[in-house]
Amino acid sequence: MSYISVDRVFKIYGGRQGPVEAVSNVSFAVEAGEFVSILGPSGCGKSTLLMMLAGLEATTAGAITIDGRTVTSPRRDVGLIFQDATLLPWLSVLDNVLFPIRIMKGDLATHRQKARELLDMVGLGDFHAHKPAQLSGGMRQRVAICRALIHDPHLLLMDEPFSALDAITRDDMNMALLEIWQRYHKTGVFITHSIREAVVLSDRVLVMTRRPSTVVCDIRIPFARPRGRDLGETLEFNAICRTLREHIEAGHRRDRAA
Numbered sequence: 001m002s003y004i005s006v007d008r009v010f011k012i013y014g015g016r017q018g019p020v021e022a023v024s025n026v027s028f029a030v031e032a033g034e035f036v037s038i039l040g041p042s043g044c045g046k047s048t049l050l051m052m053l054a055g056l057e058a059t060t061a062g063a064i065t066i067d068g069r070t071v072t073s074p075r076r077d078v079g080l081i082f083q084d085a086t087l088l089p090w091l092s093v094l095d096n097v098l099f100p101i102r103i104m105k106g107d108l109a110t111h112r113q114k115a116r117e118l119l120d121m122v123g124l125g126d127f128h129a130h131k132p133a134q135l136s137g138g139m140r141q142r143v144a145i146c147r148a149l150i151h152d153p154h155l156l157l158m159d160e161p162f163s164a165l166d167a168i169t170r171d172d173m174n175m176a177l178l179e180i181w182q183r184y185h186k187t188g189v190f191i192t193h194s195i196r197e198a199v200v201l202s203d204r205v206l207v208m209t210r211r212p213s214t215v216v217c218d219i220r221i222p223f224a225r226p227r228g229r230d231l232g233e234t235l236e237f238n239a240i241c242r243t244l245r246e247h248i249e250a251g252h253r254r255d256r257a258a
């Protein structure tokens with residue numbers, strides 16, 4: 001059995017202007033330790049899918065199973081990272097990283113050392129006493145990554161975590177995430193609009209389209225790890241990006257025709 005199984009999942013939101021079918025008949029599986037990215041146009045239901053994986057939204061039909069258990073409510077063994085780092089401005093960097101432990105009433109003393117190690121790993125070892133306002137956007141997102149990892153979740157769910165960053169910082173964050181993957185062996189679902197980012201980071205890339213909001217393509221990314229910045233220069237990398245772009249463009253054409 002796969003670590004994550006998404007089985008014929010639908011999500012229909014009730015709205016003032018009538019129901020919105022955000023996700024229709026989506027099925028896919030993710031193995032333990034895999035990093036899977038989801039690409040697709042705005043509004044195709046990527047965030048909705050991630051929220052359902054996190055147990056923060058209910059499915060309208062179908063089932064999501066993680067590690068053998070059907071997802072019916074938020075789970076403790078999941079780390080979430082969003083586009084906005086959403087750090088608490090009055091807390092130090094270290095206390096922001098420790099915040100989930102505080103909420104879960106865990107042992108702060110033992111986790112303080114782990115928080116310092118995580119901050120060291122993402123290059124923020126000297127910033128543990130700073131407040132979020134004293135950090136750049138990329139640094140804040142690094143803190144958010146440490147916060148998502150502090151309770152050692154097996155699964156990381158990431159919703160466009162680097163899309164608000166400039167191109168150079170984004171590349172740096174991709175490299176940092178690759179390093180984290182190498183070191184901590186998590187399972188990951190990553191939402192992005194960047195084809196290149198998806199290919200650099202992932203073991204598999206899924207493409208979703210609208211009307212209906214479903215998965216139309218599932219491509220395995222064959223590059224060995226560890227991966228470096230030069231991966232993006234290779235012919236094979238660019239050929240995979242082209243294939244994914246063609247799937248996304250075909251979806252756009254179908255949308256326009258509908």
Ligand SMILES: Nc1ncnc2c1ncn2[C@@H]1O[C@H](COP(=O)(O)OP(=O)(O)OP(=O)(O)O)[C@@H](O)[C@H]1O
Pocket residue numbers: 013014015020021022040041042043044045046047048049
């Ligand atoms: N709480 C909600 N109530 C009603 N409709 C919603 C709700 N959340 C999302 N939707 C609608 O569901 C559809 C899918 O939205 P979702 O945010 O999941 O798409 P997305 O692919 O993540 O978009 P983006 O790439 O722009 O973030 C959209 O039409 C959106 O307007």
